[in-house]
Amino acid sequence: MRYLPKSPSDREAMLREIGARSIDDLFSHIPAEYRLNRDLKVPRQMAEAEIVEYFRERGAGTAADHASFLGAGVYQHYRPVVIDALVSRGEFFTAYTPYQAEIAQGTLQSIFEFQTMICELTGMEVANASMYDGSTAVPEAAMMAARITGRHAAVVARTVHPEYREVLATYVQHDGMKVNEAGYGENGRVDAGAVERAVSDETACVVIQSPNFFGTIEDVSAIAEIAHRKGALLVVVIAEAVSLGIVRPPAEADIVAMEAQSFGVPAGFGGPFCGVLATRERYVRQMPGRLVGETRDRHGRRGFCLTLSTREQHIRREKATSNICTNQALVALMATIFLSVYGREGLKELATHNLAKAAYAAGEFGKRAKVLFDGAPRFHEFVVATEEDPHELNRRLLEKKIVGGFPLKKFYPELGNASLWCCTEQTKRESIDAAVEAVRA
Amino acid sequence: MSGARKATTHVTQNEGLIFEKSSPGKAAWKLPPLDVPPVDAEKLLGAARRSDLGHMPEVSEIEIIRHFTRLSTWNYGVDTGLYPLGSCTMKYNARVNEFVARLRGLAEAHPYQPQRLSQGALRILKTLADCLLEITGMEAITLQPAAGAHGELTGILMVRAFLEAQGNPRKKVLIPDSAHGTNPATAAICGYAVENLKSNAAGMVDVSALERQMNEDVAALMLTNPNTLGVFEQEIHKIADILHAKGGLLYMDGANMNALVGKTRPGDFNVDVMHLNLHKTFSTPHGGGGPGSGPVACKRKLEPFLPLPVVKENADGSLEFDYDRPKSIGRVRAFYGNFGMHVRALAYILANGPDGLRQTTEDAVLNANYIRKRLEGVYELPYKTPTMHEVVFSDRKQAAKGVKTGDIAKRLIDYGFHPYTTAFPLIVPGALMIEPTESESKEELDLFIEAMQAIADEAEREPQIILDAPHTTRVSRLDEVQAARKPVLRWRPAMREAAD
Numbered sequence: 001m002r003y004l005p006k007s008p009s010d011r012e013a014m015l016r017e018i019g020a021r022s023i024d025d026l027f028s029h030i031p032a033e034y035r036l037n038r039d040l041k042v043p044r045q046m047a048e049a050e051i052v053e054y055f056r057e058r059g060a061g062t063a064a065d066h067a068s069f070l071g072a073g074v075y076q077h078y079r080p081v082v083i084d085a086l087v088s089r090g091e092f093f094t095a096y097t098p099y100q101a102e103i104a105q106g107t108l109q110s111i112f113e114f115q116t117m118i119c120e121l122t123g124m125e126v127a128n129a130s131m132y133d134g135s136t137a138v139p140e141a142a143m144m145a146a147r148i149t150g151r152h153a154a155v156v157a158r159t160v161h162p163e164y165r166e167v168l169a170t171y172v173q174h175d176g177m178k179v180n181e182a183g184y185g186e187n188g189r190v191d192a193g194a195v196e197r198a199v200s201d202e203t204a205c206v207v208i209q210s211p212n213f214f215g216t217i218e219d220v221s222a223i224a225e226i227a228h229r230k231g232a233l234l235v236v237v238i239a240e241a242v243s244l245g246i247v248r249p250p251a252e253a254d255i256v257a258m259e260a261q262s263f264g265v266p267a268g269f270g271g272p273f274c275g276v277l278a279t280r281e282r283y284v285r286q287m288p289g290r291l292v293g294e295t296r297d298r299h300g301r302r303g304f305c306l307t308l309s310t311r312e313q314h315i316r317r318e319k320a321t322s323n324i325c326t327n328q329a330l331v332a333l334m335a336t337i338f339l340s341v342y343g344r345e346g347l348k349e350l351a352t353h354n355l356a357k358a359a360y361a362a363g364e365f366g367k368r369a370k371v372l373f374d375g376a377p378r379f380h381e382f383v384v385a386t387e388e389d390p391h392e393l394n395r396r397l398l399e400k401k402i403v404g405g406f407p408l409k410k411f412y413p414e415l416g417n418a419s420l421w422c423c424t425e426q427t428k429r430e431s432i433d434a435a436v437e438a439v440r441a
Numbered sequence: 442m443s444g445a446r447k448a449t450t451h452v453t454q455n456e457g458l459i460f461e462k463s464s465p466g467k468a469a470w471k472l473p474p475l476d477v478p479p480v481d482a483e484k485l486l487g488a489a490r491r492s493d494l495g496h497m498p499e500v501s502e503i504e505i506i507r508h509f510t511r512l513s514t515w516n517y518g519v520d521t522g523l524y525p526l527g528s529c530t531m532k533y534n535a536r537v538n539e540f541v542a543r544l545r546g547l548a549e550a551h552p553y554q555p556q557r558l559s560q561g562a563l564r565i566l567k568t569l570a571d572c573l574l575e576i577t578g579m580e581a582i583t584l585q586p587a588a589g590a591h592g593e594l595t596g597i598l599m600v601r602a603f604l605e606a607q608g609n610p611r612k613k614v615l616i617p618d619s620a621h622g623t624n625p626a627t628a629a630i631c632g633y634a635v636e637n638l639k640s641n642a643a644g645m646v647d648v649s650a651l652e653r654q655m656n657e658d659v660a661a662l663m664l665t666n667p668n669t670l671g672v673f674e675q676e677i678h679k680i681a682d683i684l685h686a687k688g689g690l691l692y693m694d695g696a697n698m699n700a701l702v703g704k705t706r707p708g709d710f711n712v713d714v715m716h717l718n719l720h721k722t723f724s725t726p727h728g729g730g731g732p733g734s735g736p737v738a739c740k741r742k743l744e745p746f747l748p749l750p751v752v753k754e755n756a757d758g759s760l761e762f763d764y765d766r767p768k769s770i771g772r773v774r775a776f777y778g779n780f781g782m783h784v785r786a787l788a789y790i791l792a793n794g795p796d797g798l799r800q801t802t803e804d805a806v807l808n809a810n811y812i813r814k815r816l817e818g819v820y821e822l823p824y825k826t827p828t829m830h831e832v833v834f835s836d837r838k839q840a841a842k843g844v845k846t847g848d849i850a851k852r853l854i855d856y857g858f859h860p861y862t863t864a865f866p867l868i869v870p871g872a873l874m875i876e877p878t879e880s881e882s883k884e885e886l887d888l889f890i891e892a893m894q895a896i897a898d899e900a901e902r903e904p905q906i907i908l909d910a911p912h913t914t915r916v917s918r919l920d921e922v923q924a925a926r927k928p929v930l931r932w933r934p935a936m937r938e939a940a941d
Contacts, residue, residue, distance in 0.1 A: 001797040003533050004804055005882035011804075014811045014883060023803045026810055027704055029827045030673055034710045040703050042572045045794025048537050054791065055784065058561035059546025063554040070551045073775060080470070082505055084543065090520030091513040094534050097730035099526075100850065100860050101921075102914040106516035107729035110509065113459050116931040120495040126930045130731070132587035135775035143630075163775040170748070170771035171594075174601065174610075174632030217489045246482055248491045266543075269562045270552035270776025271587065272732035284928065290730065294936075295924035303916035307924040313590070313626035314865075318635040323626035326588035326720065330728025333509075340459050340505045344497040346470040352482055353475055359485060360477035377486045398555065406553050429476040 001045075067431035068403040071381050071422025072213070073134070073161050073239050074270065075262045077350075078426055080341045083264045083334050093330055097290070101305040107329065108304035111292040114336045121339075122238070122256045123249035124278035128289035130328040131275030134239050134259025135164040138207065139171030140288050140322055141257040141277060145205035145233040146177060147286045147321070148254075153178040153202040155232075157190035159212035161239055162411035168207075178202070188216035188373025188383070195223060199230045207257075209237035210250060213411075214420065215358070215381025216373050217247055224252035241335075242424075243379045245342075245351025255279045255287075264338030265331055274331035285311060288322030290329075350425060354380040357423035361432045365421070368441040372418060381422045383408065383415070388440055390419035396438050402431060404438075453915055456511040460932050463498035469505055496934060515915060516729070517859045523881055523889050527831045527862035527874030528621070528669055530699045530721035535792060538724065538785035547784055552776040556761055562780065563760035566752050569787040570736075573717060576798070577695075578708025579738035583747045585778040589696060592716025592735025593627040593663070595748055598770040599714060599739060600661045600690050601631055602746040606768065611660035611689070617646055619670060619866040624663045624694060633660060640868055644670040644824035648679050655687050665694040666707070669866040669874070670824050671809060671831035673700070681711035690714060698722040699878065700806060700830035703799030714739040723786035734782035748773045804879035805830040808886060812875055815890045819897045823869050830878070836871035839900040844907050846871045849896055851918070852910035856892035 006014075011023070020026055027035065046054070068076060087093060091106060098104030098111075111129045118127035131137040142154045154172075156165055158181050169179060182194040190208050199206060206227040210218035220236060227234040236250035238258040250256060260274040261267075279287055285308065293307035313320040342350055358380040362371050365384045372383040384405060386393055394404035405421035412418070423432065482490050500508075517524070524531035542548065550562050570582045586592040597614065604610045614628035617638045625635040638654065641647040646664065662684055667673045674680060681691045693707050693715035699722045701707070707715050719725045719734035727733075739747070749772045750762035762777070793801060806829050813822065813832040820834035836846040850860030850873075862874035877886060899906055911917050 001793065001800050003535060003792070003797075004800060004879055005885075006804060006807075010883040011807060014807055018807075018810050018814045020810070023807060026803075026806050026827070026829075029675055030705050031675065031678065031710075034677070034705045036703065036705055036709070039795035040798060041575050042795055042798070043568075043791055045797050046791045048792070051537055051788050051791050052541060055541035055544055055547065055565075055788065058565050059544040059550075060561065061558065062546040062550050062561055063558045064546040064549050066558075068551060068554070070553050072553055074551055074553070076549070076551065082469075082502060086506070086509040086513070088539065089510065089513040090534075091516040091518045092509075093539075093726040093728050094518035094520045094524075094531075095516050095729045096524065096526055096529055096531055096727045096859075100517075100854065101919045102851070102911050102916055103515075103517035103854055103859060104729075105915060106512035106514065109456075109458065109512055109515075111729075112930075112932065116458075116460065117497060119931045120497050126928075132591060132732075133775060136587065136591070136773075161775065163772060166749075166772040167774060170598065170773055171630070173598075173771070175630070217486065244491070245494065246491055247486065248489050266548040266781075267551045268548055269550040269559070269780040270778070271774075272734075272779040272781050284930070291928070291930055293924040294929040294932075295920045297916040297920065298918045299916075301916050303919045305919040305921050305924050307921065307928055307930075310925075312622075314622035316626075317622050318625035318629040320622070320626040320629075323590045323594060323623050323630055324588070325590045325621075325623050326718075326727075326733035327731040328587075328728075329730035329732075330726070331732055333729065336459075337505065337509060340498055340500060340508070341469045341502070343463070343467075343469070343499045344465075344494045345499060346468060346472075347494060347497065348491075349472060350470070352480070353472055355482060355485060356475055356477050356480040359480050377489050394555070403551070403554055403558075425472060432477075 063403050066401045066403050069405045069421045069435060070403055072406040072420055074267050075240055075424060076267055076426055077242060077262055077424050079264050079266065082341065083337045086337055087330055087334055092333060098306060105303060108292050110333050110336055112294060112304050114332045115292060117336060117339045118276055118278050121244040121249060122278045123251035124256050125281040126284045127276055127278035128287055128291055130332040131277060131289055131324060132328060133271065133273040133275040135167040137257035137275035137277055138164045138237055139168045141235045141255045142168060142172060142205055142207065144255060144286050145235060148283055149204045149233060151202050151204040152176050154205050154207060155180050155182055155195060155198040155203055156207040157182050159184050159190050159214060160207055160209040160237055161213050164237065187375030188214045189218050189376050192222055192226065196226050199226060199232055203230060203232040205233040205235045207235040207237060209239060211240055211243050211379040214373055214383050215378040217377045217379060220250045221252050240379060242351055242354060245347035246355055247379060260335045263335035265334050272328060272331055274328045274335055286321060288324055290327055353425040357427050358382060361423045364432060364436040368436060368439040380424060381420055383418050383420055385418040386439055390417055393438060397435060400434055402435055404435060453514055454511045456508060458932050459498045459500060459508055460496060462500050462504050465499055467499045467501050469500060469502040522858060523885050524859040525861045525875045525877050526859060527876040528696055530876060530878055532724055532878040533880040534724055534726040535789060538788045541788050542781045542784045560760060563752055565784055565787055567760055569783050572790050573736055573738060576702055577715060577738045578706025580741040581744035581747060582736055582738040584736045584783055585748050585774050586735040586737055587774055587779050588731065588733035589716055589718040589735040590623040590627060592737045593623055594630060595773050596692055596714045596716055596737045597627055597631040599743050599746040600692060602770050603743050604660055612658040614660055615654060615662040619668050619868045620663060620665055621694060621696060643826045644672050645674050646680055648676050651680060652683055655683050657687055659689045661690040661692045663692045663694060665696060667697045667700045667829040670833050671828045672826045673829055677710045696721060697830060700802060702802045704802050714743055719782050719786040724789040725782040725785040732779050732782060734779040746770050801879045808877040808879060808881055811886060812877055812890060816893055819894055820873060831874060831876035833869050834873040835869050836873060840871055842900050842904045844900040844904045846873050848907045852896050852907040853892060854911040855913050858889055858892060
């Protein structure tokens with residue numbers, strides 16, 4: 001076994017030292033009837049060449065060589081090669097949670113940088129060192145709002161990613177939190193009137209997403225005003241982080257629940273991604289997840305360590321803010337490197353390219369089909385309603401090696417043949433033109 | 442000091458924060474020319490337009506490479522040396538795993554791409570699921586949970602849904618006092634009261650106490666096996682029987698499966714539901730704290746409650762996601778879980794095969810027992826029960842000289858090792874929890890043992906050297922009290938001057 005560094009004689013010597021006759025002596029306290037006396041029925045040991053070939057074959061015949069208009073919570077941005085070059089350093093990816101600060105300053109400092117960048121981009125004062133993903137950050141934010149307000153209901157916009165809403169429902173099903181949904185208006189924004197009607201003295205938080213699932217940018221301050229007037233917190237979900245390069249940050253939010261996948265994390269068939277919570281300083285003790293703080297060592301030198309761990313499960317056990325332990329540290333590092341590459345100006349230019357591609361595409365689609373929700377600004381996703389079933393259109397596009405938009409009827413049956421299209425800086429004009437061409441006018 | 446042949450200092454560069462390198466006009470990016478007409482963002486976005494990104498850095502590519510490379514040299518990883526962090530299973534991370542996870546067709550697959558273009562990815566999920574079912578002896582599985590604690594949440598929600606379907610979700614979950622903190626936190630989120638279960642003198646579940654505590658209000662026992670002392674619960678069959686007799690379920694925290702793979706199967710000893718930590722047992726990297734992956738395996742009776750979606754095989758051999766599961770607890774995460782970790786775990790299983798998986802377990806247990814034998818007497822061994830993959834000592838002897846487990850841990854850094862887990866499990870005051878894993882050679886173990894012996898010796902003769910440790914690191918003994926009292930959780934421009 002090429003991963004095991006002991007020779008048979010090493011094993012012999014160690015058993016002798018222990019005073020055991022054979023390795024089985026070390027397992028003899030497992031009751032005999034439960035000892036497995038046969039080989040596991042898993043594939044035989046493979047050579048490295050076979051493993052590579054096995055996965056190459058599984059990876060073939062996928063959409064990798066297609067142009068794609070899929071977004072819907074997973075965005076296909078270019079990943080600068082320095083990201084993998086750096087996260088492949090063993091000191092980063094083979095390290096554990098930085099409990100021993102002296103030999104984990106690399107991880108700790110990079111997390112501190114991540115926290116800072118997230119604050120700069122979201123307009124929040126503190127950010128944690130990551131959650132599992134955007135979808136699980138949402139229930140964590142709602143439960144956090146409940147702790148802060150002492151209230152137990154949430155109003156959630158139907159324009160929040162449908163799968164995020166499903167995860168929220170799963171998480172809160174046993175803690176008595178009532179979740180009411182608020183619909184959307186003709187401009188694709190959450191219906192402010194519906195939010196107004198749904199919010200009560202029991203509402204801990206209003207949850208909206210911006211840009212929302214349709215790609216529409218919400219009127220964050222208007223919704224904040226409604227929530228705050230009734231003493232509820234505003235949770236703003238961000239599923240497309242690159243939007244922060246050109247879209248005003250949700251500064252009126254009390255909690256931002258974000259998915260940072262767009263910042264240099266591969267689509268990876270849905271994971272691993274990188275959730276983040278960011279909030280106001282005064283709420284930090286109610287925020288779950290890991291935090292890194294700056295401090296001094298015994299010689300007065302600047303250094304970093306994990307802090308405020310009295311919120312966490314290993315200290316507080318059943319009274320913790322959350323059960324999260326392992327987070328997404330390496331993915332957060334990818335995001336930090338991505339953000340270092342693009343930085344203050346690059347992120348703006350990147351976001352502007354996304355905006356331009358989608359504006360062009362929506363304009364072209366508009367010549368052959370109906371682009372819905374035109375009355376509010378959007379970032380790089382838009383909804384197209386076609387005469388024919390979008391699955392039919394997508395089947396034709398596949399023959400041209402194009403993966404079309406995401407048919408919405410699965411989550412929004414009322415939208416009929418509408419589908420959600422996404423353009424990023426990676427989308428080529430010729431693909432847009434080819435896709436539009438395929439729409440039956 | 443005898444361990445000195447391991448410990449050396451090395452050159453580390455000073456390195457400020459990335460923000461402190463920033464100056465306007467520096468850039469590390471270049472976008473292709475825009476092939477569509479440019480837009481007026483002001484016009485498109487109106488009031489929603491952002492003009493300024495605040496203090497985001499402006500740096501060049503070489504600065505980024507140097508910055509993160511230098512930071513990396515301040516870290517200790519499994520690649521650096523023995524990482525005996527108990528209960529965390531810091532084993533070798535095979536490079537081929539990283540390579541295959543980055544193959545284009547897998548790394549760039551979109552979760553909503555058409556099912557017929559996803560057959561390869563689905564096949565990976567199905568094959569891994571089948572392997573894990575065989576390894577655990579369970580009957581159904583979800584790969585969706587993103588980490589162990591997320592798996593616990595999923596598993597306990599399933600327990601609750603199962604009991605609810607029988608008319609009563611029950612009120613509480615029993616958790617041994619030696620359990621991971623995630624267990625009680627999980628039970629609380631699922632609406633259960635937590636009831637502590639005392640360990641007996643052997644460090645195992647006190648079966649007679651369990652018998653007294655078990656009643657029809659108890660939904661489940663969350664048991665780590667082997668437990669956090671590294672001890673196999675020998676009376677596991679009785680424990681399961683006691684639970685089952687009163688209609689409760691046995692949940693197993695699979696954090697320590699590295700001690701069992703290929704040797705015994707939780708399904709065979711009557712566990713009802715369990716999670717696995719792919720980042721522990723199956724060698725997906727810990728990454729400085731994640732990403733992990735925490736699949737949940739269960740017995741047939743719990744299958745209807747698995748989270749959505751589940752992979753199913755059609756009659757023609759094609760695979761698809763099944764969403765039509767009315768009894769499901771719902772969705773626990775968007776999409777299908779940490780697929781990149783599933784790829785790595787399957788690559789690990791394929792590289793090992795049945796013989797390699799068994800040998801891995803045997804070597805992990807051999808290594809822990811070897812350390813136990815050679816350090817027993819040097820450090821107090823509070824529980825004499827047979828050790829599996831990890832061994833827990835206490836600092837009692839050294840504490841008499843004013844040297845505690847945390848101090849010994851810091852001193853171990855000077856000897857060139859990552860410390861063990863300190864102060865856990867809670868049932869051992871001043872615990873030193875050591876898990877070497879199978880990845881260590883006899884030579885590396887001997888160096889570690891010598892270092893531990895040398896430190897014990899220092900505790901007798903010159904304890905101050907331990908109390909001041911570590912001596913060789915860039916920083917030493919960070920002021921954690923100050924960090925928590927006045928939290929500084931982000932950089933601000935004013936800190937640039939302060940740092941100079």
